[in-house]
Amino acid sequence: MEMKNAIELSHVTKRFGEVVANDDVNLTVREGEILSILGENGSGKTTLMNMLSGIYFPDEGSIKVKGQEVTITSPKDAFDLGIGMIHQHFKLIDVMTAAENIILGLEGKQILNMDKVKKQVQELTATYGFDLNPDQKIYDMSVSQKQTVEIIKVLYRGADILILDEPTAVLTPQEIDKLFAVLRNMRSAGKSIIIITHKLNEVMELSDRVAVLRKGKYIGTVETRTATIESLTEMMVGEKVSLDIDRSEPHDRHKRIEMRGITVRNAEGTKVIKEASFTSYSGEILGVAGISGNGQKELLEAIAGLQFIESGEILYYSPEGEVKKISDMKADEIRKLKISFSFVPEDRLGMGLVGDMDLTGNMMIRSYRNGHGFFADRKKPRKLAEKIVDQLEVSTPSVETAVRRLSGGNVQKVLVGREIASQPTVLMVAYPVRGLDINSSYTIYNLLNEQKEKGVSVICVGEDLDVLLDLCDRILVLSGGEVAGIVDARTTTKQELGLLMTGHKKSGKEKEVLS
Amino acid sequence: MNILMTFIQKAIAQGVAILFGATGETLTEKSGNLNLGIPGIMYMGGIAGLMGAFFYENHTTDPIPLAGMLISLLCTLVAASIGGLIYSFLTITLRANQNVVGLALTTFGVGFGNFFGGSISKLAGGVGQISVATTAKAYRASFPVLSKIPVLGQLLFTYGFLTYLSVIIAVIVTFMLLRTRVGLNLRAVGESPATADAAGIHVSLYKYVATVCGAAIAGLGGLYYVMEYLGGTWSNNSFGDRGWLAIALVILATWNPVHAIWGSLVFGGLYILDIYIPGLSRAGKELVKMLPYVVTIIVLIITSKRSKLENQPPASLGNSYFREER
Numbered sequence: 024m025e026m027k028n029a030i031e032l033s034h035v036t037k038r039f040g041e042v043v044a045n046d047d048v049n050l051t052v053r054e055g056e057i058l059s060i061l062g063e064n065g066s067g068k069t070t071l072m073n074m075l076s077g078i079y080f081p082d083e084g085s086i087k088v089k090g091q092e093v094t095i096t097s098p099k100d101a102f103d104l105g106i107g108m109i110h111q112h113f114k115l116i117d118v119m120t121a122a123e124n125i126i127l128g129l130e131g132k133q134i135l136n137m138d139k140v141k142k143q144v145q146e147l148t149a150t151y152g153f154d155l156n157p158d159q160k161i162y163d164m165s166v167s168q169k170q171t172v173e174i175i176k177v178l179y180r181g182a183d184i185l186i187l188d189e190p191t192a193v194l195t196p197q198e199i200d201k202l203f204a205v206l207r208n209m210r211s212a213g214k215s216i217i218i219i220t221h222k223l224n225e226v227m228e229l230s231d232r233v234a235v236l237r238k239g240k241y242i243g244t245v246e247t248r249t250a251t252i253e254s255l256t257e258m259m260v261g262e263k264v265s266l267d268i269d270r271s272e273p274h275d276r277h278k279r280i281e282m283r284g285i286t287v288r289n290a291e292g293t294k295v296i297k298e299a300s301f302t303s304y305s306g307e308i309l310g311v312a313g314i315s316g317n318g319q320k321e322l323l324e325a326i327a328g329l330q331f332i333e334s335g336e337i338l339y340y341s342p343e344g345e346v347k348k349i350s351d352m353k354a355d356e357i358r359k360l361k362i363s364f365s366f367v368p369e370d371r372l373g374m375g376l377v378g379d380m381d382l383t384g385n386m387m388i389r390s391y392r393n394g395h396g397f398f399a400d401r402k403k404p405r406k407l408a409e410k411i412v413d414q415l416e417v418s419t420p421s422v423e424t425a426v427r428r429l430s431g432g433n434v435q436k437v438l439v440g441r442e443i444a445s446q447p448t449v450l451m452v453a454y455p456v457r458g459l460d461i462n463s464s465y466t467i468y469n470l471l472n473e474q475k476e477k478g479v480s481v482i483c484v485g486e487d488l489d490v491l492l493d494l495c496d497r498i499l500v501l502s503g504g505e506v507a508g509i510v511d512a513r514t515t516t517k518q519e520l521g522l523l524m525t526g527h528k529k530s531g532k533e534k535e536v537l538s
Numbered sequence: 539m540n541i542l543m544t545f546i547q548k549a550i551a552q553g554v555a556i557l558f559g560a561t562g563e564t565l566t567e568k569s570g571n572l573n574l575g576i577p578g579i580m581y582m583g584g585i586a587g588l589m590g591a592f593f594y595e596n597h598t599t600d601p602i603p604l605a606g607m608l609i610s611l612l613c614t615l616v617a618a619s620i621g622g623l624i625y626s627f628l629t630i631t632l633r634a635n636q637n638v639v640g641l642a643l644t645t646f647g648v649g650f651g652n653f654f655g656g657s658i659s660k661l662a663g664g665v666g667q668i669s670v671a672t673t674a675k676a677y678r679a680s681f682p683v684l685s686k687i688p689v690l691g692q693l694l695f696t697y698g699f700l701t702y703l704s705v706i707i708a709v710i711v712t713f714m715l716l717r718t719r720v721g722l723n724l725r726a727v728g729e730s731p732a733t734a735d736a737a738g739i740h741v742s743l744y745k746y747v748a749t750v751c752g753a754a755i756a757g758l759g760g761l762y763y764v765m766e767y768l769g770g771t772w773s774n775n776s777f778g779d780r781g782w783l784a785i786a787l788v789i790l791a792t793w794n795p796v797h798a799i800w801g802s803l804v805f806g807g808l809y810i811l812d813i814y815i816p817g818l819s820r821a822g823k824e825l826v827k828m829l830p831y832v833v834t835i836i837v838l839i840i841t842s843k844r845s846k847l848e849n850q851p852p853a854s855l856g857n858s859y860f861r862e863e864r
Contacts, residue, residue, distance in 0.1 A: 078736065078861065099738030114733035116726050118847045126719075127726050128737030133718045162847055176737075 027054045028090070029184050029215040030075065030106075035084030037070055044070040048084070048241040050234055052184065057206060057216045059226040059247070061259055062236035063460040064431070068219045069111070071236070072186045076108035077101040088184075099128070104184075107177030111188040111219075113169045115161045122157035125176045147178055151208050166314060167198040174205070185209065186217045191225055192486065193315055196521035203229050221259075223252045224489065235259055260461050268468050268493045271476065273307040278340040279449050279480035280326060280362075285335035285350070287321050287504075295321045297504045298335070303449070303480045305342070308471060310495030310512060311484040314524050318504035319484045320366070323451045326482075327364040328354035342448060342478075363447030365438050365455075375438045378427030382408040382419065385426055386441055411440035415466060432463035439467060443474060450474055453484040468494055488517050502526040543692060545807070545814050550697065551767060553806030555580070555777075557704045558759030559784025560791060560798040561711050566622075566752030567788060568715060569745045570728040570854045571629060574640025576756045577781020578647020579621035583757025584764045585651040586617030588772055591673040591765075592658055606673030610761065618757020621647060622750040630745045633858040644781070651760075655772040666771065674770025677762075700762040704802075707755055708795035715795075724748055728852030731859035741859055759784065783809070786834040792841060792849040805830045 030052040037045040045067045052058050062068045073079045075086070077098040086093055088104045095101050101108070115124050122140050141157040148155050148171075155171050164172070170190065177185055187206075191199045206216055206229065220226060226233055226247065233250060235242040235258040242258050256264055280303045287296040296318045303309045311319050324330045326337060328349065337350040339360055349357050365375055372378040376385045386404035408422040415436040419429055426434055439455060452471070456464040471494065475481050485491045491498055495512040500523035507523040559576055566573045573579075590613030595601045625643055628634045655668075662668045677698045684695035715721040726734040727744045735741050763777055764770065783805055790805075791797035812818055812826040841849045 076736070097738065097740075098736050102738055108736070110736065114730070114736045116729045116733055117853070118729060118850075119722075119725070123722060126722070128723060128734065128739040129719075131719060133720065135717055135719055135722065160847075 028052065029054045029088070031087040032071075032075075033085050033087075035071070035074065035081045035086070037067075037074060037079060037081050043239050045074075045081075046239045048236070048239075050241060050244070052215050052217055053232075054215055055210060055213045056231040057210055057218060057229055058244075059230035059233045060217060060219045060236065061221065061223070061226055061233050061255060063221060063259060065238070065460070066236040066259075067239040068236055069188055072108060072188060072217065072219060075101065075106055076186060078108075102180050102182070105182050106184045106186065107180060107182030108186040109170070109173040109177060109188065109190060111190075111192065113173055115169055115172060117162040118160065120158050120160055121155060121164075121172045121175075124161060124172055125157070125179050127176075129180070144175060144179065147175055151178070151205050151212075153205065166193045167195075167202075170194070170202070183213070184215045184217070186219070188219045189221075190218060191220070191222065195314060195524045196488065196517045197525065198521075199225070222487070222489075223255055226255065227252065237261055256461070264461055264465070268465075268490075269472060270493065270496075271472070273304070273475070273496050275306045275478055276304040277306075277342070279303050279305050280482075281338040281340070282326070283336050283338070285325055285337060286333045287318075287325050287330045288333055289321070294333075295504050296325060296330075299501075299504070299506050300335075301499055301506055301509060303482055305448070305478045305480045306475055307496040308475050308481040308483055308494060310491040310498040311482065311501060312488060312491055312498050312520055312524060313501035313507075315486065317501045317524075319501055320453060321504075322501065323364060323366065323453055323482065323484065325350075326357075326362065326449075326451060328352055328357040329364075339449075361445070361447045362449040362451070363442045363445055364451045365442040366451075366453045372427060372434065376426050376434065379425055381425055382412070382422040382437060385437065386411075386444075389441060389445055407441070407444055408437075411437060411444070415440050415470075432459040435459055435467065436463065439470060443470065447474075447479060449480045449482070451482045451484075454486060455483065456490075457486070464490075488520055492517065492520075500524055541814070543689070545810075546693060547696065548810055549803055549807035550701065551806070552780075552809045553802035554697075554701050554704045555759040555763045555767065555780050556784045556787055556805050557708060557798055557802035558762060559756045559781055560787035560802065561704070561708045561795045562752040562754070562756030562759070563785055563788045564752075564791070564793055564795050564798065565711055565715075565755065566749045567793065567855055568724050568728045568852055569748035569752075570731060570852055570857065570859070571625070571745060571749050572636050572640065572856045573622070573625055573643075573749060573752065574637060574785065575621060575625050575643025575647065576640075576753070576785060577779070578644035578650070579618050579625075579753045579756050580760035580763075580781045580784070581647040581651030581777060582621050582760070583614040583618035583754075584760025584777065585654045585772070586757075587611065587614035587761040588668070588670065588764045588770070589613065589654060589658060591670040591770065592662070592668060595670050595672055596661075601672045603672050603676035606670065607676040610670075610673055610765065614757045614761040615754045618760070619750050619754045621757070622753025623746075625753070626746045626749045629858055630742055630749075633860060636856050636858070648775070651777070652774045655774055659772060666773065668771050670765075670770040674765050677765040678769065698762075698766045700758065700766055703758070704762070705799055707758075708799050711755075712794060712796045725852070728854060731854055731857075732861075735859075735861060741861075745859075756781075756784065780809075783830055786831065789851075790834050790837045793851065804833065808833065 028051045032048060032050040035045055035048045048071060060068050074081050077095045077100050080096055093104060122137055122144055125144060126140050144157045153171050161169060190202060210216060230247050232244055233247055234244040237259060282299055282301050285296055285299045286294060289295045313319055321330055325332055332350050336348055339347045339349045383401060383405045386407045390404055391399050405422060411417060412419060412422060417433045417436050419433060455467050471481050492512055497509055498512050499509045500507045500520060502524055503526060507526060559580055563573060563576050587610035591606045591610040594606050594609050625639055628639045629636050659665050659668055680697055681695040684691050715725060723739045724744055727739060727741050731741045787798050787801050787805055791801045808829040812823040
């Protein structure tokens with residue numbers, strides 16, 4: 024059977040100032056196939072797709088849709104051509120209902136007839152097996168429900184080419200299975216689906232073909248059944264990478280942090296942590312998993328003294344054998360106990376580093392009190408900065424460069440490097456590899472492992488379950504601010520974690536491992 | 539009874555200008571533009587309408603009331619729209635800071651009003667000498683029979699047409715925002731321009747149209763003030779802080795012009811309450827004059843405590859939008 028091309032991109036180039044986001048990219052998408060676009064962060068996947076959906080306009084090159092050469096200058100043009108994009112960060116209006124979001128921007132009678140819209144939406148959900156209440160407001164929805172709204176929004180507009188940007192990043196394993204089933208239904212209905220991802224196992228599971236981008240350049244397209252995870256990684260990174268995390272057995276386990284029935288409320292007065300209890304030990308990595316926004320951030324901040332704790336207590340067991348109650352201490356007092364906290368929010372420079380200061384200056388944020396008398400000591404921080412640049416292979420012109428000008432991966436190395444240099448006994452990291460390329464990610468994993476070897480108690484909030492399973496010794500799962508369970512990372516499965524993440528509590532007593 | 543009737547009538551008279559301003563500002567804010575230039579735009583609208591009527595009446599021997607009315611109405615709409623257009627160009631196209639542009643526009647508008655007010659006063663022969671009696675009479679004409687009905691007629695039908703227009707526009711704008719496609723799209727622009735853009739809505743166009751229309755509506759508040767309230771004359775700075783009250787009313791009405799209708803009555807009443815409370819000292823009067831702002835603060839506290847998302851300002855209010863920002 025001859026395959027028709029739904030989309031043909033030839034010689035497409037897009038620049039942002041001096042940065043070339045896409046360089047001479049050629050790509051074809053066939054009708055009725057699922058094509059994965061694989062590439063590391065910053066390889067230009069999203070930019071390329073944004074040109075198809077009319078958000079950006081290519082500087083050079085041509086786009087053909089269903090054999091016709093087209094110019095797409097706005098999202099509306101894209102809809103008219105039957106191209107619909109589901110963005111990674113959902114483009115939905117929180118205060119509106121699902122139905123209102125679905126008809127946003129569409130032409131039609133001025134006076135709205137919402138009943139008719141709802142009926143049409145229900146027909147669509149029935150056809151492809153979705154589950155959605157058109158009257159529900161977006162702010163009341165879970166992440167996966169929001170994604171459903173996005174997909175229906177695109178289908179409602181009659182799209183037959185769907186682009187999904189990292190659709191699984193925020194879903195539980197069960198929700199991913201459901202999504203994949205729906206996508207396969209759509210493929211059978213003759214729709215073309217492009218899925219942007221950097222998760223290799225999903226590529227292997229779902230797609231028919233894989234197109235690989237690296238640093239804005241198009242590397243090639245391969246049939247999925249002829250590819251392996253290793254070969255795809257090599258295409259993606261450009262060199263052979265070992266994807267093994269060297270996990271050692273924990274030794275010298277001693278209690279470090281014990282949390283007892285902690286409850287934390289946020290500014291709006293809702294409980295974000297409910298009666299959470301757990302213990303962390305020296306010489307192990309405790310992973311924290313959960314759907315984003317289920318209290319991971321607050322849990323770490325509660326230990327670091329950045330949250331107001333409503334009830335419960337947190338105890339710290341120092342290596343010398345002292346026991347201190349840290350739940351009523353201020354953040355700087357906790358710092359002195361060598362509990363180190365590095366947080367990588369999406370806005371990387373928000374909490375950990377000061378963007379406009381250079382590397383030395385950022386080191387000084389930790390040590391400015393150590394100077395002699397009136398003057399601050401710049402020499403030691405400078406040495407530390409140089410050491411971090413050297414050991415972690417931070418690519419920067421000098422230690423006098425403003426941190427803001429470094430790439431995300433390098434910023435992250437500087438931050439983690441500084442936190443480790445303060446020789447903590449407890450190291451807490453949140454999303455340590457978000458936005459990093461594979462090589463940098465593995466540098467960070469190795470750093471965490473080194474700290475564990477040194478007897479540090481590492482607590483790591485992560486989003487990629489595969490990585491957590493390979494890296495951690497135990498995994499704590501949060502669901503709605505409650506500890507849904509603590510499991511052994513060596514014996515548990517993704518499915519079990521997924522069930523815990525959606526609030527299926529572990530029956531019986533917490534399974535304590537290795538104790 | 540009589541004094542209560544007078545109080546309500548005066549409260550309504552005070553409220554109309556504020557209601558126009560609040561409806562215009564709501565429409566503007568729903569597009570994500572926080573136009574703090576509204577007080578200035580109301581000055582501009584007022585003086586432009588007055589000048590139009592003044593030159594018309596001075597250059598014709600026998601001015602027709604309806605013509606004077608239409609000319610002044612047109613002048614107001616044009617002047618206020620230009621104010622809105624300046625704001626839009628600076629904040630939407632050039633992406634200047636909305637607060638700075640708004641405050642500058644208000645300073646400019648007040649000066650514009652006072653400058654031309656002073657100039658035509660001079661032409662008319664001195665301070666307080668401007669009179670566009672014929673046109674003002676047309677604005678002040680009330681329902682001939684209905685207004686004579688005791689109590690109910692006095693309460694409802696003794697005002698000029700702008701009073702009714704302010705209520706009608708408030709209702710229309712609310713209906714437009716909540717029940718029509720344009721309204722849905724406009725709200726989307728104010729909540730999240732990136733989302734609206736991705737949905738194929740022309741963000742800049744919506745922002746421009748909403749801001750310019752909002753300014754035009756607010757300008758009518760200034761026209762109402764000079765024509766119906768003052769009776770077709772000018773006095774420097776006498777419009778006072780009604781423009782700011784209009785912006786406060788937007789918050790009180792939780793971005794819903796229909797709520798602004800009763801809100802304007804409350805504000806109008808509080809604005810003149812000090813005159814109707816006997817035996818107030820000077821200091822007491824000033825304290826009573828604070829009440830509209832106190833009420834706004836209380837409403838702000840209550841709505842933010844209830845934290846219902848629908849009652850919050852549009853999420854991207856005050857931000858400019860640039861599509862290719864990364």
